[in-house]
Amino acid sequence: MTNIGIVGAGTAASATATVLDRTVPEAGVTILEKSGGLCGRAATRRRGDVTYDYGANYVKADDERVVELLTETLETDGLVDVTEPIWTFDRDGNVSPGRDADAHKWSYRRGLTQIAKRLLGGTDVTVHRRTRVERIVHDGETWWLTDADGGEWGPFDVLVLNPPAPQTAALLADADWDHHLRDDLATAAAEVPYRTIWTAVLGYGFELEAPYYALVNPGKDHEIGWIAREECKPGHVPDGESVLVVQASHEWSVEHYDAPPAENVATLASTTADVIGDQRLADPAWTDHQGWRYALPEGRAPAGPLESAEEHDLYFVGDWVVGEGRLHAAVRNGLETGERLVNSL
Template sequence: MNLAIVGAGASGAAAAYHLRRTDWNVTVFEKSRGVCGRAATRRKHGCTYDHGANYVKSGSDRVDRLLTETLPTDGLADIEAPVWTFGADGKIGPGEDRDEHKWTYEAGITQLAKRLFAETDAEIRFETRVGRLDCDGTIWRLHDTDGEALGAFDAVLLTPPAPQTADLLAASSWDDARLDELHDAVDAVPFRTIYTVVLNYDFELDHPWYALLDTDREHEVGWVAREELKPGHVPDGQSLLIAQMSPAWSVERYDDPSEEVKADAARLVADLLDDERLADPEWTDRQGWRYALPDDGGDAETLRTAEEAGLYVAGDWTAGEGRVHRAVETGLDAAERIADFE
């Protein structure tokens, strides 16, 4: 039996991992050059930084055990400093740090997907964007965005963000009402756009918190995290901030020149932390996440409407919560059902 997984993010990696001891032959199609999707890691000027998802929340016993007992634990780290909060007025204070553990890796959060895939025999085809699915009733045929055939499969698992999954379904061909039903359910899932700005400084910051969260969702800055508190990420004597801007600000500035956007974001962070030095970073980086976080989930029953025909979906958006552990859970859950597919 042959399975195609579209997307090498946390959910796709978890699904491949769960199926590693079954008779399924797994092929993963990934549009980028790396794994783990929005749980992304970069390296620059001696720094390692996670510019999408910042850590894996301890919100699932199953995922906790996977990270701390099943997969290799070398380089696994727990961020001990708490998350504080602020509001529209910019006033910072201790928050309710509900994340008992904040798991990460010295080599970056992408290690999660890398370690999951390393346990499998799955073939990963990078820089391959799936543009269309065709189904003749029993076999699913995949094509890239240029129309080139990618292979025939008994089942398909779609894991991209809901808007991209909806676009793929809209371009697909299957003479069955379930295709439209599934598309409409996926297309209804709302997503937030977030612009991430990375700010490096050649001095150390002294704060009692690891990150700040805007609980009012009205400030221009939505989240600021200190990457230097992750072991092995930032050289001694430096600071590196991950600033994730609010959805409204991100949408407004998304297509503006990146240098202008980064400079304006640095000034907003400096104002928030009341530290003028932060307006002049040593170096910067950026990433626009057009489909960053789901604001809701799709109807669970409808999202499974095509599974009898071998078409599955997974991802944090199917759970309605933009968390890495949710993505992993949905991948594991989908793989359990795929394992029983006949």
């Protein structure tokens, strides 16, 4: 039996694992995920009756294959579409209509983590959560993994890596793999540029009246890059309440990443109130926060080393592989990588 190890349970890895399970059911597929959840930055939290996507915001309808997956292949129960438009704001906080090119902006009533849960649901894929992989070993024939607690996993005939490029680069740099390609791969992954995003979630006991779902700063010249209203997603926020997901700009996020979270939240709440023009927003009833050090790739790794790695049964998946920090791109990459892997077996 072919054993396949996957590091990370992000969207792309979940898509790859699903392809493997459905087309090569005799293969054993094991996912090791460092966190307690699934779907990577397509992350969802719940607070009482409130559900909010605090990483990625939605899935765009920009890929026919992904659209078919969401609307036909997977269960569509609970799939919701945000119909309100996206408006813009400039460096001075002036809000303007426009920039709503998305045909659909999909999430689920239970949040975007449903993508991975539905992809993996019904498969025989084994997922071990809270298992942080710290070392990769190749013994000349197979792959082995060591976790942070000293546990060993393997042997794997094929290894798939899904962490963000900088974390993948660190794993490769320390890998016990006596091959010149190791350094080429580590360098290629390390050179992928990333945007850092510090996110504040702001909850209110009143419903904000606004004609838009979200505001975006396309010039990337404001302290805030994105403000989204979770109440526009059916099933996420009870009537009469509002929840804003506020993503700071890359520059602000880097500068304040290690600052006290309460200070960051207070600053972003005050700035959000100024942009939207409602000072009530400076005093949220409750808050949450999350720092995403490696949020969005702003480039892609060169294809050459990644393609060469597949000759050694080593595969890479994720938005940094295709150079587009979008959920639909990650899903598509995972599906296509899974198919290439199947063809190689």
